[in-house]
Structure formats: structure tokens, C-alpha cells
Amino acid sequence: MRVLEMLLVASCAAVLIVLLVRKESYRKAGVAAGIACGVLLAAHLLEGYRWQMIPAYIVAGLLVAVAVSGRRKLWKPLHYSMLAIFTVLLGGSVALSLLLPVFHLPKPTGDLRVGTETFHFIDTGREETFTEQKDDKRELMVQVWYPAMKSGGSTGKSAVFPREKKLFQTYMQAYSDNLGVPAFALDYWKYSRANAYANADLLPADNPYPVVLLSHGMGVGRILHTSQAENLASHGYIVFAIDHTYSTIATAFPDGRVTGLRTEQPQDQFFEASRAILQVWNKDVAFVVDQLDSLNTDAIASKFKGMLDMNNIGMMGHSFGGAEAFEAAYTNPRIKAGVDMDGTIFETTGRDDMKKPFMFMESEEFTQVNQQQVKYRKTPITDEELKSLRLTREQFDTILANREQESKLIDRVTQQGGGKAVYVEGAKHFNFTDLQLYSPLIQKTGMTGSINGARGAALVNRYVLEFFNQHLRGIESKLLTGPNKDYPEVQYPKSVFQGA
Incomplete structure (x- = not known):
């Protein structure tokens, strides 16, 4: 995976963790994590999107919206179901990115x-x-x-x-x-x-x-x-x-x-x-x-x-x-x-x-x-x-x-x-x-x-x-x-x- 791709997935995971805690005192941390996730998403799209990351893009977009809105009171089963779905989508992007990587040819072994x-x-x-x-x-x-x-x-x-x-x-x-x-x-x-x-x-x-x-x-x-x-x-x-x-x-x-x-x-x-x-x-x-x-x-x-x-x-x-x-x-x-x-x-x-x-x-x-x-x-x-x-x-x-x-x-x-x-x-x-x-x-x-x-x-x-x-x-x-x-x-x- 490329660096920005790894950072995007990591930021999504951070937002998920904050949302999982469900404490009001974590609201500011959730907003900050959401903004960071949005910035990384924008930076990565400017670098160049690829289809393997589409599930991660969907997750990132939704997480940014939820985190920034500050809405935390969801029906508990729905809350955890959403978190589970987001986790699966993120895992899917990671798997696809590793199996179909942006490959770079190995560095030559000579000095020239x-x-x-x-x-x-x-x-x-x-x-x-x-x-x-x-x-x-x-x-x-x-x-x-x-x-x-x-x-x-x-x-x-x-x-x-x-x-x-x-x-x-x-x-x-x-x-x-x-x-x-x-x-x-x-x-x-x-x-x-x-x-x-x-x-x-x-x-x-x-x-x-x-x-x-x-x-x-x-x-x-x-x-x-x-x-x-x-x-x-x-x-x-x-x-x-x-x-x-x-x-x-x-x-x-x-x-x-x-x-x-x-x-x-x-x-x-x-x-x-x-x-x-x-x-x-x-x-x-x-x-x-x-x-x-x-x-x-x-x-x-x-x-x-x-x-x-x-x-x-x-x-x-x-x-x-x-x-x-x-x-x-x-x-x-x-x-x-x-x-x-x-x-x-x-x-x-x-x-x-x-x-x-x-x-x-x-x-x-x-x-x-x-x-x-x-x-x-x-x-x-x-x-x-x-x-x-x-x-x-x-x-x-x-x-x-x-x-x-x-x-x-x-x-x-x-x-x-x-x-x-x-x-x-x-x-x-x-x-x-x-x-x-x-x-x-x-x-x-x-x-x-x-x-x-x-x-x-x-x-x-x-x-x-x-x-x-x-x-x-x-x-x-x-x-x-x-x-x-x-x-x-x-x-x-x-x-x-x-x-x-």
C-alpha cells in the first residue's frame, strides 16, 4: 500500500475507535480525527485514486460526516452494526490493495x-x-x-x-x-x-x-x-x-x-x-x-x-x-x-x-x-x-x-x-x-x-x-x-x- 493509503486506513480506524467508545467527552477527539481523515482522503485522491480503495473511500466519507456532525446517539444495535460494516469494508480495501498492489520494480543491484x-x-x-x-x-x-x-x-x-x-x-x-x-x-x-x-x-x-x-x-x-x-x-x-x-x-x-x-x-x-x-x-x-x-x-x-x-x-x-x-x-x-x-x-x-x-x-x-x-x-x-x-x-x-x-x-x-x-x-x-x-x-x-x-x-x-x-x-x-x-x-x- 502507498503511504497515504496506509495513513487513510489508520485514520479511519482511529475514528472508529473514538465512535466505539461513545463517551461525550470524546466528542472533540472524534471531530479532530474526522477532520484528519477528511484531509488524508483529499490528499490521497489528489495523489491518484485506485479502485481497490473504493470501500475505504466510502467509509472515510461517512465517518467524516458522522464525526464532524457530532451525532453520537444512535440505537445501540445500529451503532455497532455500522461499525462492523465499516470494519469489513476497510479490511476489504486493505486486502485488495495488498493482493493487487501498486508495484514498483526492484532497485537494481549495481552502483550505477x-x-x-x-x-x-x-x-x-x-x-x-x-x-x-x-x-x-x-x-x-x-x-x-x-x-x-x-x-x-x-x-x-x-x-x-x-x-x-x-x-x-x-x-x-x-x-x-x-x-x-x-x-x-x-x-x-x-x-x-x-x-x-x-x-x-x-x-x-x-x-x-x-x-x-x-x-x-x-x-x-x-x-x-x-x-x-x-x-x-x-x-x-x-x-x-x-x-x-x-x-x-x-x-x-x-x-x-x-x-x-x-x-x-x-x-x-x-x-x-x-x-x-x-x-x-x-x-x-x-x-x-x-x-x-x-x-x-x-x-x-x-x-x-x-x-x-x-x-x-x-x-x-x-x-x-x-x-x-x-x-x-x-x-x-x-x-x-x-x-x-x-x-x-x-x-x-x-x-x-x-x-x-x-x-x-x-x-x-x-x-x-x-x-x-x-x-x-x-x-x-x-x-x-x-x-x-x-x-x-x-x-x-x-x-x-x-x-x-x-x-x-x-x-x-x-x-x-x-x-x-x-x-x-x-x-x-x-x-x-x-x-x-x-x-x-x-x-x-x-x-x-x-x-x-x-x-x-x-x-x-x-x-x-x-x-x-x-x-x-x-x-x-x-x-x-x-x-x-x-x-x-x-x-x-x-x-x-x-x-x-
Whole structure:
């Protein structure tokens, strides 16, 4: 709860206590408490109301009226009934505010202040394949986080979501459709804050900063990886997160256009469609790397001129973005190391010779899938199981075959390139994003696991930082050598391909 919200509830409780006593000598105290309650209510409404507090607003308004009027002689059962109802309403507001809090992203663990700004890139040499408009070129929105000066050039701390009202409502409608809740229920997200300062000046350094590229999962967007980018930037990295247009929940362009999700992965052609999409994303990454060259050398007005270490580029991603991180690391010689956070690898054949360090961070469900692999190699899946999965036998066999090839590939890559494969006990798919920080109720949907959201975010940030420190900066990591008592949730399987 925000400070004024807590003070408002406390003042309401104080008025209730005074009214409960019912002594005439307490009348002045009741009036004073009522006035204080009214002042706090007004101050909080000016700060910004949210629907979770509506029961408290009702209680506060009625209590102010009763206290200020000085009326104390009520029929005793009615008196106590009103007090009981008011108490329940206040408790309801407190519960809603705690379960659906105004979240702020965790403070980065590095010593450096973080700045952020957004770029609009147009690939004039590439046609947009997700629209039917002729001569429509591929456009990307890319947000960057970087070490920043402690003063000057900043327009203040950035919000998690766009501040412009109409644009914010567009984003909330997209998220509400995706989560299956009314849009107004997410309106309070407008108060949530990140840690980076918008358009801050870049912190000068003797040497250029290593670069990390970041790709989101299918149908979400770069917003869900803000805290990961901020944390890396606070440790001296410059992070560029790409919104892969038409594969996001919403992407806003400078001219006011907002694109949504048009990418399709039909079940009967899932792998074929996914590989085609992956090639589009891979071209996005290659194009952005070229744009970074321009920012680093040719752009006169760029604050990043000469400050991007293009010889030390890392790539990370979640889910489909994790698949892209592997694809980019495999195909792009400029990318030195990569991290796949709980993403499937779609291109698995003929890829056994990548010598680059690569880390696979998997959820607990990863081990369950592997156990199913072993099971179905011994005992074929039944028709009833196929029906429950809504898959044909051919589709299931394709998935199983790809999973086995993927597991063998992960083993080879980690053995050849000095990378790592770990899984996190208690983590589910979205524990590798900021969504786990939005509300404790997210866990109830099954999108995140039993691990505490703040703990999950801190764990992922630490391991990603250690990995890039080791492979982009040459700082040897003790954490990555094996199981660590500070992170007992992180397990190191001897072989990903069980039963091989």
C-alpha cells in the first residue's frame, strides 16, 4: 500500500475507535480525527485514486460526516452494526490493495544510475511480412537502458507503462484481453514505477560498455523485461530490448500507431510456422546490430558514439525470445554469448558445433517434460491422453522428436562451448519475466510457480549478470561452477537428455 493509503486506513480506524467508545467527552477527539481523515482522503485522491480503495473511500466519507456532525446517539444495535460494516469494508480495501498492489520494480543491484530512451528503427531494405500493405517496411521499437550521469539531461524516473492516457488505455485493454480481466481492473498500473531516468545523459567511461540484446516472449513485449535490463545497466552494460512488431501484445510507434499480435502458430503446423517467425526475428536482431554500429560511429547526435563495445555483444531472451537468443548466437558471428530463459529451440538439426558459451535457464516444468520423454519412449501415449492434450498422434510424435533433439543439442552446446544448463525449482514459465512482480495473485493463475516473485527476479538477474560478466568481461564466476548454498533452487542436471 502507498503511504497515504496506509495513513487513510489508520485514520479511519482511529475514528472508529473514538465512535466505539461513545463517551461525550470524546466528542472533540472524534471531530479532530474526522477532520484528519477528511484531509488524508483529499490528499490521497489528489495523489491518484485506485479502485481497490473504493470501500475505504466510502467509509472515510461517512465517518467524516458522522464525526464532524457530532451525532453520537444512535440505537445501540445500529451503532455497532455500522461499525462492523465499516470494519469489513476497510479490511476489504486493505486486502485488495495488498493482493493487487501498486508495484514498483526492484532497485537494481549495481552502483550505477540507469537511464533509458527509445528508438524507432525502419529497415528500408525489408518488406513487412505480417501485413498485406504494399511497400510496408519492417519497423521496430527498441528501448535502451544504460549507465547514466547522476544529474542533468533527465526528464525524471520512467513509468513501467506509457504515461500518455490514451496509449496507456490501449496497453491495458490488450493486457486485460490477454489476462481475461476487465480493463479498469488494471488501471492502477499507471502508478507503477521503474528505476531508470528517461533520456538521462550517458555516464562517460574510459572504455566502451559491453552490449546485451534482449528479446521478449511471443505475444508479450519488452516491458516484461524492464527490471532485467535495468539491473544489467546498473552494472555497466548497455541493453537494447527489441519489440518484435506484430508479435507483441502492443507496440506503440511515434506517430500514434499501436500494433498488436498478428503472428500465428497453428497447432497443425506449429514447428513450421515457428521456424518462419524465428527467421523474421533473427533478421530483426541482425538489423538492430547494424543500427548499433551507426549509433556507435556515424550518428553525430548519438550519446552512444564510441561507447558501445561491439566486440562484446551478448543476447538473451525468454520463451520464443529464448529460441531467438540461441538462433542469433548460432548464426551471428558478432554475438559472443547468449542466454535462453525457458525457451524451446525450434532449429535443432545440424547444430552441434557451436563453440560459443550459452546458458539455458529452465523452469521446474522442464524436468517434468523430460520425465515425460522417458515415459513415452517406453510406453506409447494413449488415445485418452492425446484427447486431453488436444493433439493428434502425429503432432505429439513431432513434439516428442523435437524435444529429444533439443535436449541432445543442449547437452552438446554446454559441453562444447563452456556454457551451462540449469533449472530453477519452484519456477514456472513467467518467473523469468517481471510479471511475477505485479501481484501475488499471478501465482494463482499458474503462470508463475511457488517461488516468491521478488526472489525469482533476484535469482534470474544474478545468474544472468554472472554469466555475462564471465563471458563479456572476463570476470570468472564462482556462482556458475555448480550448486550454491545461497541459491538452493538452482539445479545443475548432469545431462539434459535423460535416458540417452
